[in-house]
Amino acid sequence: MSSAPGSPRHVAIIMDGNGRWATNKGWPRLVGHRKGAERVKEIVRVAPDxxxxxxTIYAFSTENWKRSTEEVLGLMTLFGRYIQREAKALSEEGVRMRFIGDRSRLDPKLRDLMVWIEEKTKDSTKLNLTVAINYGGRDELLRAARRIATQVEEGALAPDEVCEELLDRTLDTADLPDPDLVIRTSGETRVSNFLLWQAAYAEYEFTPVLWPDFTPEVMAEILSRYGHRERRFGGVKP
Structure with missing residues (x-):
């Protein structure tokens, strides 16, 4: 396994298929989520290489609250355990961890852990890991629009000052570059409300591999294919 020339600087992943992976084996869905968390650790470690x-990984969407109470509570517990157990390793391996999404609906203890790990790893530079929790692209845009509207209403901002750059700076991802490549696992071919604004010109890769089976080798193969794509951003090749 090796990195290919022209590797994407920013990769975003819709990690789909944990529940299906477990169900196929006759196990509870939460077993699949635990296996998926192990896979996250592995991919995080190899990403810089x-x-x-x-x-950026899509851990829990604004729509995922529709799942069973047992599964939602299990996922929230899993998120907290991941932060606690991986904090030392992330810091030692130079991984900066951040979160995007609406935190208001999350348990206060989980919110405190999120702030703690963000502070603990803020000076790390080897890899920028962003976890989307209670995140939805439409919700993010709506929250940003409301903040801008408030500034206009208060007279702090003129309507003609509203531009793409301002919206960029108002989004959850204000200090992140746009993704170059978005990967979705499990064979589904939809974007599921993920980074709708930021991924306007991203390349997409849909793989049938379920997330718990998404090995570093699969990742490397996808990145290798990306290196052969021609990105024109709406222009034409001279």
């Missing part, structure tokens, strides 16, 4: 500087 593959040339990735920014890794």
């Amino acid at each position: 593959l040339g990735v500087e920014y890794l």
Whole structure:
């Protein structure tokens, strides 16, 4: 396994298929989520070697609250345990961990852990890991629009000052570059409300591999294919 020339700087992943992976084996869905968390640790460790500087993973969407109470509570517990157990390793391996999404609905203890790990790893530079929890692209845009509207209403901002750059700075991802590549596992071919604004010109890769089976080798193969794509951002090749 090796990084290919022209590797994407920022890779975003819709980690799909944990529940299906467990169900296929006759196990509870939460077993699949635990296996998926182990896979996250593995991909985080190899990402810098593959040339990735920014890794954003879709952990829990604004729509995932529709799942059973047992599964939601299990996922929230899993998030907290991951932060606690991986804090030392992330810091030692140079991984900066941040979160995007609406934190208001999350348990206060989990919110405190999120702030704690963000502070603990803020000076790390080897890999920027962003975890989307209670995140939805539409919700993010709505929250940003409301903040801008408030500034206009208060007279702090003129309507003609509202521009793409301002919206960029108002989004949860204000200090992140746009993703170069978005990967979705499990064979589904939809974007599921993920980084709708930021991924406007991202390349997409849909793989049938379920997330718990998404090995570093699969990641390397996808990044290798990305290196052969021609990105024109709406222009034409001279």
